[in-house]
Amino acid sequence: MSATVIMRATAASDPSPAREAPIPRTRRPRYWVRNVVVETLCLALGFVLIIWSLMPIYNMIMIALSEHGDVFSGDIWPHHPSFQSFVIVWTEGFWYLARFWEQFGNSFFVGLMTMFMTLLIGSLTSFTIGRLRLRHGWLLTNAALLTYVIPASFLAIPFYRIMQIYGMGDNRWSVIAAMVTFATPYAIFIFQQYGKSIPMELDESARMDGATPLQIYVRIYLPLMAPALVAVGTYALLLAWNEYLYQFLLLSSPDVMTVPVALAQFLNSDESPWNYMMATAIVYALPPIIMYYTFRRYMAAGLTMGGVKG
Amino acid sequence: MSSTQQTLAAGRPMAANRPWRPVWPGGLPIGWRGSEFCWAIAFLVPYLAVFLAFVVYPVAFGLWMGGKPELYAELAADPLYVHTVVNTLLFVGIGVNVKMFLAFLLSGYFTSRSRWIRALLVLYMLPWALPAIPAFLAVHWMLVGKWGFLNSLLETVFGIEGPIWFNSYWLALGANILAYIWKWMPFWTLIFMAGRMAIPRDIYEAADVDGATPVRRFVYVTFPLLAGLYLICTLLSTVWMIGDFTTVYFVSGGAPALTTEVLATLGMHEAFDSGNPPLGVAAVMSALPLLIPLTIVLMRKVHVSGVQL
Numbered sequence: 001m002s003a004t005v006i007m008r009a010t011a012a013s014d015p016s017p018a019r020e021a022p023i024p025r026t027r028r029p030r031y032w033v034r035n036v037v038v039e040t041l042c043l044a045l046g047f048v049l050i051i052w053s054l055m056p057i058y059n060m061i062m063i064a065l066s067e068h069g070d071v072f073s074g075d076i077w078p079h080h081p082s083f084q085s086f087v088i089v090w091t092e093g094f095w096y097l098a099r100f101w102e103q104f105g106n107s108f109f110v111g112l113m114t115m116f117m118t119l120l121i122g123s124l125t126s127f128t129i130g131r132l133r134l135r136h137g138w139l140l141t142n143a144a145l146l147t148y149v150i151p152a153s154f155l156a157i158p159f160y161r162i163m164q165i166y167g168m169g170d171n172r173w174s175v176i177a178a179m180v181t182f183a184t185p186y187a188i189f190i191f192q193q194y195g196k197s198i199p200m201e202l203d204e205s206a207r208m209d210g211a212t213p214l215q216i217y218v219r220i221y222l223p224l225m226a227p228a229l230v231a232v233g234t235y236a237l238l239l240a241w242n243e244y245l246y247q248f249l250l251l252s253s254p255d256v257m258t259v260p261v262a263l264a265q266f267l268n269s270d271e272s273p274w275n276y277m278m279a280t281a282i283v284y285a286l287p288p289i290i291m292y293y294t295f296r297r298y299m300a301a302g303l304t305m306g307g308v309k310g
Numbered sequence: 311m312s313s314t315q316q317t318l319a320a321g322r323p324m325a326a327n328r329p330w331r332p333v334w335p336g337g338l339p340i341g342w343r344g345s346e347f348c349w350a351i352a353f354l355v356p357y358l359a360v361f362l363a364f365v366v367y368p369v370a371f372g373l374w375m376g377g378k379p380e381l382y383a384e385l386a387a388d389p390l391y392v393h394t395v396v397n398t399l400l401f402v403g404i405g406v407n408v409k410m411f412l413a414f415l416l417s418g419y420f421t422s423r424s425r426w427i428r429a430l431l432v433l434y435m436l437p438w439a440l441p442a443i444p445a446f447l448a449v450h451w452m453l454v455g456k457w458g459f460l461n462s463l464l465e466t467v468f469g470i471e472g473p474i475w476f477n478s479y480w481l482a483l484g485a486n487i488l489a490y491i492w493k494w495m496p497f498w499t500l501i502f503m504a505g506r507m508a509i510p511r512d513i514y515e516a517a518d519v520d521g522a523t524p525v526r527r528f529v530y531v532t533f534p535l536l537a538g539l540y541l542i543c544t545l546l547s548t549v550w551m552i553g554d555f556t557t558v559y560f561v562s563g564g565a566p567a568l569t570t571e572v573l574a575t576l577g578m579h580e581a582f583d584s585g586n587p588p589l590g591v592a593a594v595m596s597a598l599p600l601l602i603p604l605t606i607v608l609m610r611k612v613h614v615s616g617v618q619l
Contacts, residue, residue: 045419046430052492053434056448059459063451076463125357132350140357145612147365149546149605151553153574154594157581158372159364166363181364184357213349242441245555249582260443274451281444292439293432 064278085279094276096265099254106251107241107258107284110172114179114240115233121180122187122232123225127217129188130195131203141192144185152182153245160249172256178246183236194228195221231298238288259284376591385592390568391576398572398597401487401558402551409491410498410544417502418532438496446560449489453561476565483570489561490554498543505539506532538611545608552597573597 065081087093092100125144129137159178168174198221206216222229244260251257263284266277385391420431437445452459453475461472475481509532517527533540555574558564564571564579571579573594581590 042419042422042424042427046427049416049430049434053437053496055459056445056452056492057436057440059452060444060448062459076459076466121356121360124353128350128353132346132353134350134354140354142609143361143365145609146605147361149549149608150365150369151550151574151601153553153555154577154597155368155372156555157577157587157591157594158368158375161375161587162364162368162371177360177364181360184360188357213346213353217353242443244443245578260441263443263447277447278451281447285440285444288441289436289439292435296435 060278060281063275064282066275085273085275086283088276089279089283094273096262096272097276097280099257100259100262100280103254103257103259103262104284106172106256107260110175110179110247110258111237111240113172113176114183115237117176117180118183118187118236119229119233122184123191123222123229124217125184126188126191126195127213127221130192131200131216131221132213141188144188147181148185148189152178152243156245156249159246163250170251170253170256172251172258174250175240175243175247175258178250179236179240179243183232183239186235187232190228190232191225194225198224227298230295234291234295234298238291241288372591372595375588376595378588378592381589381592382596384589385596390571391593393569394571394573394576394593395596397483397570398552400483401490401572402548405487405490406544406548406551408487409495410540410547412491413495413498414502414536414540416495416499417506418528420499421503421506435496435500437493440493442493442556443560445493446489446556449485449492450561450563453485476562479566479569482562482565486558486561486570490551490557493557494547498547501543502536502539505536509535542608542611545604545611549601549604549608552601 062076062078064085065083066078067080067082067084089097089100092098125140128134129140134140163169163171163174163177166174168177202220202224203216206220211219242260244264247258247261248264251261259280263277263280266272266274266280420427420434440448453461456474458472458475460475464470464472473481475485513531513535514527517531522530553574554572555578558570558572558575559578562570564575568579573596577590577594579590580593581587584590
């Protein structure tokens with residue numbers, strides 16, 4: 001093993017063909033030609049990827065900056081860029097947007113409540129299965145896993161009916177319930193996986209000192225789970241913020257409407273001001289983008305935690 | 311309460327002999343002390359309540375709604391439904407495989423040591439960070455009509471007159487698939503990047519010493535080691551894509567003339583536009599013969615390899 005490393009170090013420090021001879025490498029004649037070709041290909045691929053990733057987003061910004069008349073003018077950059085549509089959104093100056101900030105608040109309310117309930121229910125459940133070592137706890141884990149793979153859209157029609165039976169139609173809590181239902185399975189997996197890294201001896205010694213399970217949960221489990229709580233909290237908040245179908249089905253009156261539902265209202269007419277719609281879409285997209293880039297490390301950690309044993 | 315405790319206390323010594331019973335590190339069997347059992351039950355009540363009220367009941371209700379055989383006869387007689395099934399298979403089959411394969415290749419590109427490629431990753435992730443509606447509205451408006459952005463670009467830069475994308479079945483279907491790939495490929499690229507980083511460096515060093523070319527390194531080292539992860543991700547992605555509603559709803563919206571609908575959008579369409587919820591439920595439930603085997607294989611795989619997403 002160490003011989004391998006040394007040989008590799010030699011090869012890396014001096015790539016001249018003369019020194020290559022003792023090392024059984026074949027077919028590596030002109031390093032610089034190969035490097036230039038590889039580098040060029042990498043640059044070309046990077047260029048293609050930038051265009052691929054950013055083209056629709058550029059189009060969205062361009063429409064938001066254009067004036068109403070020239071949305072379909074055939075231009076590829078705005079000739080008279082103006083921030084008028086953002087001002088309209090900010091001041092709620094169009095009738096689809098008349099209660100924009102209230103709807104923004106509704107979206108935040110739904111997101112924060114989903115986050116809070118998911119963290120609470122998910123951590124209690126995984127604490128019970130993982131730390132209190134509930135017998136048959138795996139049954140619950142499996143049930144949760146099964147929920148995780150049920151497509152949400154397939155459950156939407158019965159869910160809509162059920163919410164009417166529960167008397168929760170046109171109520172923000174019905175959306176929160178739906179989002180918590182779909183976020184808790186993920187929370188339980190991540191918490192159980194992460195919880196394995198917390199030594200059981202801590203619980204044991206607390207128990208020796210006479211701590212109840214509630215005290216162990218609050219004083220030991222939750223503080224040590226902080227990174228996983230951040231990852232799952234971000235996930236739940238974004239899930240609720242980004243979701244469309246359930247909010248569209250369950251929220252219909254302007255009082256309880258969230259931003260995605262209000263945004264889709266623009267599509268009810270063929271003559272809507274698309275620049276206002278795109279400006280609304282951009283304002284709506286900003287909080288999740290900020291969260292993704294702020295918590296990127298946590299989210300990637302959460303998404304792949306222990307995810308790759310090969 | 312106390313009777314429960316007594317029952318448990320009486321049951322304990324027998325259960326303690328079983329080998330799988332969890333034990334303290336010191337070797338003492340954990341007792342299910344009465345108070346702990348009560349705590350455990352109290353802690354589980356919230357999740358059980360959510361599970362019963364919002365999973366079990368809706369699933370049972372859905373099965374009841376879509377359980378009548380006449381509904382399936384009605385669906386089978388509807389040419390639109392048959393067409394939709396074909397669309398769903400094309401959408402999912404092409405979408406998942408192209409996306410996963412490209413994501414796998416790109417994960418290698420983005421794990422390279424060059425600094426500007428790392429910087430590029432930040433931009434590449436942007437479609438994933440966008441909420442679904444703005445993302446798909448942006449794609450729709452890029453392609454819509456005669457003078458959407460893409461056609462304007464083709465005209466200005468290359469002098470080509472672009473097609474009317476949503477007037478052609480194949481172009482509209484292709485737009486749906488590409489939009490889905492555009493939105494979700496960054497996510498899977500990140501997953502595969504984490505997978506690649508977990509491969510020990512020694513293996514590559516050994517391969518280098520043996521004179522492996524990059525292609526052989528990929529074929530004989532990277533791919534075999536990540537094959538399990540690739541399979542699980544593909545299965546999970548398939549399950550999610552079968553249930554995907556927003557892409558088709560916002561990008562093509564079924565255009566031209568409802569020919570590009572998939573099962574998820576057809577179900578909503580039947581239930582809320584045509585006012586026939588049982589038929590809508592039956593439409594989405596007809597995906598179960600595909601979904602259930604996938605789920606079973608997925609759950610077995612996840613349990614075997616301990617993968618958690």
